Amino acid sequence: MKYCFAFLFAFISVSINAQSLKVSDEKTLANFYTYALTQGKSYEWLQHLTTQIGGRMPGTVAADKAVKWGEKTMLDAGFDKVWLQPVMVPHWERGNKEVAYYTINNKKINLPIAALGNSIATPKKGLLAEVVEVKSIAEAENLGEKLRGKIVFFNAVMKSSHIRPFTGYSETAGMRVNGAKAVGKYGAVGVIVRSLTTNLDDYPHTGVMSYRGIPENEKIPAAAISTNAAELLSKHLKENPSLKFYFKQNCKNYEPKLSYNVIGEITGAVNPENFIVVGGHLDSWDLGQGAHDNGTGVVQSIEAARLFKLMNIQPNNTIRVVLFMDEENSGTGSIKYAADAKEKNEKHLGAIETDSGGFTPRGFSIDANSELFSLVQTWKPLFEKYGIYEFFKGGSGADTSDLKSDTILLMGYKPDAQRYFDFHHAATDTFDKVNKRELELGAGSIASILYLMDSYLK
Amino acid sequence: MKYCFAFLFAFISVSINAQSLKVSDEKTLANFYTYALTQGKSYEWLQHLTTQIGGRMPGTVAADKAVKWGEKTMLDAGFDKVWLQPVMVPHWERGNKEVAYYTINNKKINLPIAALGNSIATPKKGLLAEVVEVKSIAEAENLGEKLRGKIVFFNAVMKSSHIRPFTGYSETAGMRVNGAKAVGKYGAVGVIVRSLTTNLDDYPHTGVMSYRGIPENEKIPAAAISTNAAELLSKHLKENPSLKFYFKQNCKNYEPKLSYNVIGEITGAVNPENFIVVGGHLDSWDLGQGAHDNGTGVVQSIEAARLFKLMNIQPNNTIRVVLFMDEENSGTGSIKYAADAKEKNEKHLGAIETDSGGFTPRGFSIDANSELFSLVQTWKPLFEKYGIYEFFKGGSGADTSDLKSDTILLMGYKPDAQRYFDFHHAATDTFDKVNKRELELGAGSIASILYLMDSYLK
Numbered sequence A, B: 001m002k003y004c005f006a007f008l009f010a011f012i013s014v015s016i017n018a019q020s021l022k023v024s025d026e027k028t029l030a031n032f033y034t035y036a037l038t039q040g041k042s043y044e045w046l047q048h049l050t051t052q053i054g055g056r057m058p059g060t061v062a063a064d065k066a067v068k069w070g071e072k073t074m075l076d077a078g079f080d081k082v083w084l085q086p087v088m089v090p091h092w093e094r095g096n097k098e099v100a101y102y103t104i105n106n107k108k109i110n111l112p113i114a115a116l117g118n119s120i121a122t123p124k125k126g127l128l129a130e131v132v133e134v135k136s137i138a139e140a141e142n143l144g145e146k147l148r149g150k151i152v153f154f155n156a157v158m159k160s161s162h163i164r165p166f167t168g169y170s171e172t173a174g175m176r177v178n179g180a181k182a183v184g185k186y187g188a189v190g191v192i193v194r195s196l197t198t199n200l201d202d203y204p205h206t207g208v209m210s211y212r213g214i215p216e217n218e219k220i221p222a223a224a225i226s227t228n229a230a231e232l233l234s235k236h237l238k239e240n241p242s243l244k245f246y247f248k249q250n251c252k253n254y255e256p257k258l259s260y261n262v263i264g265e266i267t268g269a270v271n272p273e274n275f276i277v278v279g280g281h282l283d284s285w286d287l288g289q290g291a292h293d294n295g296t297g298v299v300q301s302i303e304a305a306r307l308f309k310l311m312n313i314q315p316n317n318t319i320r321v322v323l324f325m326d327e328e329n330s331g332t333g334s335i336k337y338a339a340d341a342k343e344k345n346e347k348h349l350g351a352i353e354t355d356s357g358g359f360t361p362r363g364f365s366i367d368a369n370s371e372l373f374s375l376v377q378t379w380k381p382l383f384e385k386y387g388i389y390e391f392f393k394g395g396s397g398a399d400t401s402d403l404k405s406d407t408i409l410l411m412g413y414k415p416d417a418q419r420y421f422d423f424h425h426a427a428t429d430t431f432d433k434v435n436k437r438e439l440e441l442g443a444g445s446i447a448s449i450l451y452l453m454d455s456y457l458k
Helices: A025-040 A043-054 A062-075 A137-147 A165-186 A227-239 A293-312 A331-345 A370-386 A434-458 B023-038 B042-053 B061-076 B135-146 B165-186 B227-239 B293-312 B333-343 B368-386 B436-456
Strands: A079-092 A099-104 A107-111 A112-115 A127-134 A152-153 A190-194 A221-227 A244-248 A251-264 A271-281 A317-324 A347-353 A361-366 A390-393 A408-413 B081-093 B099-104 B107-112 B112-116 B127-134 B151-154 B190-194 B222-225 B246-247 B250-268 B271-281 B318-323 B347-353 B363-367 B391-392 B409-416
Touching: A025 A293, A025 A317, A025 A370, A025 A434, A025 B250, A025 B271, A043 A062, A043 A190, A043 A293, A043 A434, A062 A079, A062 A251, A062 A293, A062 B436, A079 B081, A099 A112, A099 A152, A099 A227, A099 B293, A107 A190, A107 A227, A107 A390, A107 B436, A127 A137, A127 A190, A137 A152, A137 A165, A137 A331, A152 A244, A165 A190, A165 A221, A221 B165, A221 B190, A251 A331, A271 A293, A271 A434, A293 A317, A293 A434, A293 B042, A317 A331, A317 A434, A347 A434, A361 B246, A370 A390, A370 A408, A370 A434, A408 A434, A408 B061, A434 B099, B023 B293, B023 B436, B042 B061, B042 B293, B061 B081, B061 B250, B061 B293, B081 B333, B107 B227, B112 B151, B112 B318, B127 B190, B135 B165, B151 B227, B165 B222, B190 B246, B222 B227, B222 B436, B250 B293, B250 B333, B271 B293, B293 B436, B318 B409, B347 B436, B363 B368, B368 B391, B368 B409, B368 B436, B409 B436
Parallel strands: A127 A152, A152 A190, A190 A221, A271 A317, A271 A347, A347 A408, A361 A390, B127 B151, B151 B190, B190 B222, B271 B318, B271 B347, B347 B409, B363 B391
Antiparallel strands: A079 A251, A099 A107, A099 A244, A112 A221, A127 A244, A251 A317, A361 A408, B081 B250, B099 B107, B099 B246, B112 B222, B127 B246, B250 B318, B363 B409
8 A cells, every 4th residue: 555645534423421421521532542552561561571571470580570670661751669579479480491392104293382371391311202193181081090100282273263362272272271270189280282373384372380288199280382293293293193202391399489469559639548450460480571451451551650740640549550460371460469358448440451462452351230331331432533442341350350359440451463373482482473562552541540530439 | 571370351232233134244354363363465465566576666667567467466366357458657766875964073973865756856966055954845945045055954843742643654754755846946965864763763764756847957866865864964953954955866857658557357147247346456655565555555455455365255246456566656557547437437336445554453544425434334343352343434556536427436545553653664664564364364354344345336
């Protein structure tokens, strides 16, 4: 396209219900977006967090650095109060890079592989065994004792036909989380899972797995292999069902460690003891830089509150930015935040979480009673000029759902998700995959919701 | 984000007006999307077109290759008829890479620079002159004779505050197109323009310029410099307003050359003499690979028609895929297509153009009479489940607008545009910037519109 003066948008003008919204709301929202796009800090913050600190697994040195960075960034942004909330977090590290291969037709095939988070290591010499390929936990369990001595290969394809990629993720993530737990009891010796992306590529996508509730002797090592590797292995298993697969991983669960949620506040002018939370998680997987998951959410949360300062808007209630520690592994940060809030009897009016990537804004999920759900629908027309049309019932996110009550308004920021699983939990989740404008439009959108929450929640 | 079974979409179910839409339409559209996402060819076609053929300026060897590729691809796709429509196109080539620099404080500053399309070369030794910085053509014209002997530096910033990036482009592209024409008459010796992107980066973004209607002796060379270079030059001009800027470019306008629009048809079952066009332009700028501009539109157009074949849908009317040659330079291909159609008295019911990048679908522009505009609004509910909400009055695109009549329905495919000007007309417009799912969702969207046009236009 070269040149298009003829390209004129003629949107139906937003009709605001004067009874429920203030005339000034439209103008205030426009300012949030303008400031985010022209005086935004989110992109340069993200560059630092991702390229200078990088992947930040809970309990690691990088996570400690991220805590310090978050605290300093909020202090520099002029927040009224910034503090660290101590929390004991699990500490798992990958160790040396994993190795996997098998031999077929006298040819050695090396595969891209990455241990799943929380997994134990293989024996020091690695693990060599025949492979049983299945498409589901149920299929594996049906095989029962036939799994003894075998590596179970969960090769369920994340379907590309779903319009919303998260649907395909929800259908398959259970194998990654619970696959090893389900087959250890039958004497399986290891688990490999097909990476959760609709792409055919060479990147293993890690993610959390769990041994919860099973005895020590049933714990077996689990890892993800790339989708291309999964396709190839599946093909070769048809040629030679008794081929032996080797993998070696060196990951380790250490003792839990002291870490922190990083919290910053802009004090409310009218009801400082009422809180509205905006947040994302500060920790990330270690293979990439934790850019879309969830560096973008971290910087958008800080930026959304900073825009209030920049525009000299003092909120009625206290706006609290929470950078949650340990979302990816076991959620200790969000549990701690909610428990402390309950103990202190803090009144939380609302919360918005951003943990679905830093892409173009599309909508918001809403988890609230019907009255609050209806209230949010009155805000919808304000967002159409920003290309935001979707206000739907759905969970707010893993870190804010612990705040759930009969009276709180929980919301999730839901940007365009088509690219998300190109990067999710993989080495590809790096700063260069984030577009500045998309990130900033997200910050403007989240600030707008915070403002409306602050104006209309009681 | 790790794991979100709780993430449930609860969209208000699409309520179809049974009087105006067939019940089967919803199902057919679902199939278009499913086939595009699971059996699509667009991504592998795009890979070939962009990485094997690359940038394809009208009149060049690469453009010839692209014509042959387009013809073969449509034949392989099983179209009923494929042919080449001859058209004489301009032939401009960049020649050796351009050079630009100036010296300040005894330091030589090299700048990323690229000649604008159609521009003449500098003298062989290059051009050295003082610089006059302006923000608009009006400001330059006010300076009049003060421009004599000078290089005019159009340094208008493409505003980042617009929510729709095309708005900022429309505000500034006039300087690129007409800047040199406007100042040559005052004796200016050259023009440099700030690249049209909201980013601060090191890529010159080229694009067409015009000498139309001015005498030979007023033609002066014109080039784009990167935005970072523009910022630096502007700063240094404040320090030393008489610094001398040097640039050398070797581009050349050759004699017009025979080229082709590539056309493929799926013959209509009921009214084969009625045509519905889907198309994008096959030519591209030379700095990158012409991926988003407009390889994506080319492959989406072919794919949209191929989906009819794949799903065994024979259209009522003839669907014609047109890969237009020479959109970027002078539009000879679209003029030729419209002229031939008029000469043959071909009845065109509708046309949809895709030339705004291969990003996630957001909406469609509509250029038609009020009755047709209203008809299209009845289709809107069908698209909500695909995240498409915007059906607005606007031009269809540069290649289809020549078909404009009182009775035709012209539409433009309008995906998310936030990333478009990262790549537009620059070396960054490469295959790796295109996401497979976004591309395929676009193909499904365009096929759906074609299907509805075919079902409801008369």
